[in-house]
Amino acid sequence: MNTRHTIRALVAGTALSLSGFAAHAQDTKVSFVLDWAWQAMHGPFLIALDKGYYEDEGLDVTIDRGFGSGDTISKVASGAYDIGFAEGTGLFKFNTDNPEERVIQVMVINDQSPTGVISMADAGISEPGDLIGKKISATQNEATVLTWPVVAKLHDLDPEGVEFLFVEPNLRDAMVLQGQANATFGFATTTVLNMVGTGLDLDEIGYTTFAEWGLKPYSSGILIKASYAEEHPEVVKGFVKATMKGLIEMLEDPEEGLALLKKREPLVDAEVEAARWELAKELSIVTPDVIENGISEVDPERFATAARQIAEAYGITLTPESENYFDPSFLPPLEDRRVPDAAK
Template structure:
């Protein structure tokens, strides 16, 4: 009888050892939207998926292309997506009226906003003081255009003195090159590579006036999640950020490998262009002095409050949202794991 009990105990122990393989919780499904069509700056999301980092966090992540940085917010608001890569300034605008439903930014990627005025190096615009009387081209509704009067006021320029010409987004650079406008209000990550595609040198042939260098120091794109996902599945959000954070670091360490992998997802990708876009954006918008101080993903609280105030004023929001309604650092990996790696070109 004693031997039988021993055998039963051994069998029970073996069943308990093997049980977790069958009792493991099902993977959390996360529908993730990008801000635009697949580009080099999205390489880390696909790297995390291809390398199994999402799976290792027990996540089943579906990545879809986007329709704009602001559209990421509305896509999550609608319930169609759980998380995405988009613009914190659009979060601010929506949090003013729908704070409980608006997604929160949980990992800041673009520590420096890509909003800029672009002009030819030999053009009439040598400094912002030359803006009055010159022609500025910008697409209707673009954030760069909405913030232009704020930029002007901040630099003692009468917004009424600005001569604005509305242009189609795909014709901005051509109109500047043809002299139809003297400058264009752009998203640097896009225009820089458009100029490269035209066989021009964005650094030597053009002059860039970043809003952030002239008093409009905003944040920009990062990872945001729905309040529902953050509340119901906080561990899934932490896992999502761990996977993306690891992928960003590895992508920067070997950008060519990341672009090669991305090209398997989008065969029409121009690998040389997207490799340069990736390294340019990392060097100009992500690897900033602030990111080197706080680590990737985090923000400076006072700067965030200031940017919320700037956006609230520029878009004439009825109410200025609180910082906690816009950004939540509670899901970030430890700072030591988020330090920006040196770019490997």
């Protein structure tokens, strides 16, 4: 190649490189906050980030750990973060108290909440009536304590029939392990794996969810301030599309997501997180409704019923229709939201 051709090739290559740099520089920056410290549930986001699915949608996404769903909702509402991943039932009270800062859910990942009752397997707790006369370790004013009367009412039980032992969150599990409480209320995907981490086998632990007992609100997912969604619809749509791809791949084969989790947070126990993912799939993500209808396919009647139940628990008045809290318009087509056969 002569000198003139060499210069032309270099100029062309530089132009292409600059073009790519310019396109990347124009990506919209999106700040994303999780519900808690890094866990297996966050694998889909890491897959979408690592494989460039967010970048493919023109998004430059940064992800930070969270400090509880309530905190995440507040941070999204204030504009401290653009998008959050959190428990959707928290929106009922938040939006009632803060109508001008309304936050909506645009993608449901946990079709059912893993919140419920965790005990030793030999405690014999499998039905709501089994709790009557039992001691329950719990944290005062936590969602599970507030919703217990609703569960009790569904089964014609006296909610005062249990004795709550109110302690700090970090002591709840220990009270069950030490025999001071018969059971505890909490996220099974957290508490069960905490117990496994102490050396127990999974079959030594009993757990059931409030969803199995009839309280079936849609649970954790992607939350966005309503005004942000109105102002940046393409950003929201792209984020949801990329996240859905990451979730589908995590359901097909969780190994990649778990490896990325370990890389992001080296202190996590890989075996515990693998078990946590399987439990989350069982209790929350791959439910019969999701297998039949697709991921994030919200039934308005189920939503309204659960909203009224939650409103009763919190003593608030709200408009329970799903459109006040959930907007499905940002979701990809249903064919892109089907559960892969490998996950069923």
